[in-house]
Amino acid sequence: MSRTPFACAGILVAACSVNLSAAVELDPKLAEYTKVAGVSGNINSIGSDTLNNLMTLWAEGFAEYYPNVNIQIEGKGSTTAPPALIEGTSQLGPMSRAMSSKEIDAFEKKYGYKPTGIKVAIDALAVFVHKDNPVKGLGLDQVDAIFSKTRKRGFASDITDWGVVAGEWQGKAVSLYGRNSASGTYGFFKEHTLKKGDYKPTVKEQPGSSAVVQGVASDLNGIGYSGIGYVTSGVKALPLGEKADALVEPTYENCLSNKYPLGRFLFVYVNKKPNEPMPTLVHEFVRYIESKQGQEIVVKDGYFPLKAEMTLTGGGK
Numbered sequence: 480m481s482r483t484p485f486a487c488a489g490i491l492v493a494a495c496s497v498n499l500s501a502a503v504e505l506d507p508k509l510a511e512y513t514k515v516a517g518v519s520g521n522i523n524s525i526g527s528d529t530l531n532n533l534m535t536l537w538a539e540g541f542a543e544y545y546p547n548v549n550i551q552i553e554g555k556g557s558t559t560a561p562p563a564l565i566e567g568t569s570q571l572g573p574m575s576r577a578m579s580s581k582e583i584d585a586f587e588k589k590y591g592y593k594p595t596g597i598k599v600a601i602d603a604l605a606v607f608v609h610k611d612n613p614v615k616g617l618g619l620d621q622v623d624a625i626f627s628k629t630r631k632r633g634f635a636s637d638i639t640d641w642g643v644v645a646g647e648w649q650g651k652a653v654s655l656y657g658r659n660s661a662s663g664t665y666g667f668f669k670e671h672t673l674k675k676g677d678y679k680p681t682v683k684e685q686p687g688s689s690a691v692v693q694g695v696a697s698d699l700n701g702i703g704y705s706g707i708g709y710v711t712s713g714v715k716a717l718p719l720g721e722k723a724d725a726l727v728e729p730t731y732e733n734c735l736s737n738k739y740p741l742g743r744f745l746f747v748y749v750n751k752k753p754n755e756p757m758p759t760l761v762h763e764f765v766r767y768i769e770s771k772q773g774q775e776i777v778v779k780d781g782y783f784p785l786k787a788e789m790t791l792t793g794g795g796k
Contacts, residue, residue: 503731503778505771508787512770514544520760521549524571526560527663528687529706530745533600534573536776541767548760554687557663564750565589570761572748575602575663575706586750595751597791599768601783603707603729604667604741605716607695612702614645616718616726619740622672625653625702629676641700644723656694656703657682664688667743668704706745708781731783744789745782765791 524534531554538550553559553569560572561582578586578596586594606622608614617625621644624634642649657678658665669675685691688705695701696713707729710716718726719740727738734742747765751757757765767773769791774784 503783505774505778505784506787509769509771509774509785509790510766510787512544512767512772515763518545518760518763519547521551522571522760522764523563523569524550524552524554524573524747525563525569526554526571526573526748527557527575527745528554528658529557529575529602529662529664529708530554530573530599530747531687532708533745533777533780533782534571536780537764537768537773540772540776541764544767545763550764556659556661557666558661560748561586561594564594564748567750570749570758571764573599574746574748576667576743577746578748590750590752592753594748596746596748597765597769598744598785598789599747600745600774600777600785601731601734602743602745603716603731603734603739603783604664604671604704604743605707605710605729606702606704606719606741607692607710607714607716608702609695609699610713610715611699612641612645612715613647614641614717616720616723617644618720618723618726619672620721621723622719623674623676626655626657626668626678626682626704627673627676628679629673631674631676651700653702654698654700655679655682656691656698656701657684658688658691658704659684659686664704664706668741671741672704706782710781734783735786 534552557574557576560574563569564572565586583593620632620634623632624630624638639653641651641653688709691703691705692709692711692714695703716729718728720726727733729739733739749761777784
């Protein structure tokens with residue numbers, strides 16, 4: 480996400496994440512969503528698994544205003560979003576990472592203009608361990624040495640035993656959980672944590688974010704990465720830092736201030752012609768997502784809400 484710090488102010492909303500229960504503030508400048516006439520039809524959403532729950536909840540909330548609108552949602556990974564937008568099989572492309580230059584070029588080759596990326600929420604990409612794991616936190620160099628065989632962050636040795644980072648667990652083998660290569664979270668973690676290094680072949684690749692967290696929760700020696708919205712009572716999200724002596728909790732405030740090293744925006748991409756409005760149904764759904772009502776859903780699902788200045792309208796209508 481952007482490295483510009485943002486100030487926190489607004490209405491207190493209780494966060495639902497299990498072990499990060501501090502109140503989250505909704506920006507009072509976020510616009511209230513109001514119903515408009517002439518909204519009907521069908522739209523398809525194809526893309527990120529990380530955003531699957533949010534897209535479903537947003538679609539349900541939107542249907543309260545427009546019961547005749549049908550939104551079909553498929554979440555198999557962020558890499559499925561650009562081809563679907565290019566082929567026209569979807570109108571919404573949720574992604575847990577920014578679209579790559581190669582993906583943007585492919586879209587532009589087809590349409591003659593770039594896709595429009597819309598920020599819809601903030602996520603702390605979390606490293607989860609079993610709730611009974613004694614480790615207090617990890618430096619990214621240690622996380623790299625745990626997940627990567629290339630260790631581009633320069634940690635002295637490969638980490639396969641929990642005793643290296645949690646001495647009382649000497650002799651307990653580290654058990655790795657991650658996503659498959661179709662996932663934007665897989666790509667984001669690879670780029671920002673492993674410095675584009677290679678994953679170890681021992682990572683148990685899971686088809687979705689929920690499966691990663693479930694795997695860690697059922698494996699005492701487990702460790703995995705996923706969006707903060709998937710936290711459960713069976714796991715804990717570790718404080719992280721560039722090094723183990725400067726750890727930061729994965730909180731909203733720490734994402735806004737860029738202190739947490741794996742903060743990121745979540746996006747929805749659309750096909751919008753330059754100097755022309757979005758199709759009415761798509762525009763209204765995006766406006767709903769970025770409204771106060773839409774961002775309340777973000778908080779309820781365990782992610783972090785946008786500030787008004789991050790939205791398309793800057794908090795206006």
